[in-house]
Amino acid sequence: MNRVLVTGAGGQLGQQLQEISSAYPELKFTFASQADLDITDEEALESYLKNSAFDYCINTAAFTDVDGAERFAEQAFEVNATGVKYLAMACHKHHVTLIHISTDYVFDGKKKEGYFPEDIANPINAYGASKLQGEMYVRHILEQYAIIRSSWLYSDYGKNFYTTISKKLLEEKSIGVTNAQTGRPTHAKDLGKFILDWIMDKQRQYGIIHFAGPEIMTWYEFAKKIAIEQGLGHEGKIVKDNNYRSFAPRPAHSVLRMHKA
Ligand SMILES: NC(=O)c1ccc[n+]([C@@H]2O[C@H](COP(=O)([O-])OP(=O)(O)OC[C@H]3O[C@@H](n4cnc5c(N)ncnc54)[C@H](OP(=O)(O)O)[C@@H]3O)[C@@H](O)[C@H]2O)c1
Numbered sequence: 001m002n003r004v005l006v007t008g009a010g011g012q013l014g015q016q017l018q019e020i021s022s023a024y025p026e027l028k029f030t031f032a033s034q035a036d037l038d039i040t041d042e043e044a045l046e047s048y049l050k051n052s053a054f055d056y057c058i059n060t061a062a063f064t065d066v067d068g069a070e071r072f073a074e075q076a077f078e079v080n081a082t083g084v085k086y087l088a089m090a091c092h093k094h095h096v097t098l099i100h101i102s103t104d105y106v107f108d109g110k111k112k113e114g115y116f117p118e119d120i121a122n123p124i125n126a127y128g129a130s131k132l133q134g135e136m137y138v139r140h141i142l143e144q145y146a147i148i149r150s151s152w153l154y155s156d157y158g159k160n161f162y163t164t165i166s167k168k169l170l171e172e173k174s175i176g177v178t179n180a181q182t183g184r185p186t187h188a189k190d191l192g193k194f195i196l197d198w199i200m201d202k203q204r205q206y207g208i209i210h211f212a213g214p215e216i217m218t219w220y221e222f223a224k225k226i227a228i229e230q231g232l233g234h235e236g237k238i239v240k241d242n243n244y245r246s247f248a249p250r251p252a253h254s255v256l257r258m259h260k261a
Pocket of ligand 1: 007008009010011012013014033034035037038039040059060061062063064079083101102103104131149150151152153154158
């Protein structure tokens, strides 16, 4: 039986992995929240991995507040880069295969055709830069790893675009949403299944992998879709906000593509 450590288990993807884990009886999971295991604590990581014979580590731990990362870049780099470096070092030492989750925000969003795993990253905000630095540590330290980049994660867990819009639809008369950014919304459950299926797959590919939802859309279109799916007739509440400005710049067209066909 393969033993799997999930870091950042209190987060959206971590909780989603917990929900689906029972469908994978061949895997024995340990879910570690930040309180259980802080990936920026090198000594704690070392003893955690030394004392348990893990085969895989799924790193979902991250500083994910994109505007917060712009304001507090040092903290974002501490988790998304330095913490990932420590984790990769501990995985290397204890022969654990690292599956590290990364983001479409490593790209600048200028490529209209979308991005393949081998395209050159060029982040335009501190969050993307910190995540790219983390990727580089993984690639430098480990020979066998998976860096799975995904985008626009949503689910019933935590605060994400889906839960925020769903709440606002019930509370507000009009909800302004930008139409200026395009991406691929990805259900965290689909990403979770993809990760666990990767572990089970004997033919798997290592290296950088892209996984994102099937449809390409703007945030405005995504909000409309959420409203329509709720079936409460609230879709008219979603309006385009042409003046939307976020504190951190966001890539305009960060569409992940899986493979060169
Ligand atoms: N959300 C998205 O739209 C999106 C898109 C593309 C890629 N991703 C990537 O997907 C992964 C999972 O994202 P998510 O949506 O599940 O994020 P999330 O809900 O913010 O979860 C991240 C978790 O990491 C924990 N954490 C923060 N610092 C830590 C540390 N030093 N040590 C251990 N744990 C720490 C957080 O704990 P606290 O809650 O206690 O702070 C939180 O529970 C991340 O790598 C993210 O970069 C996310």
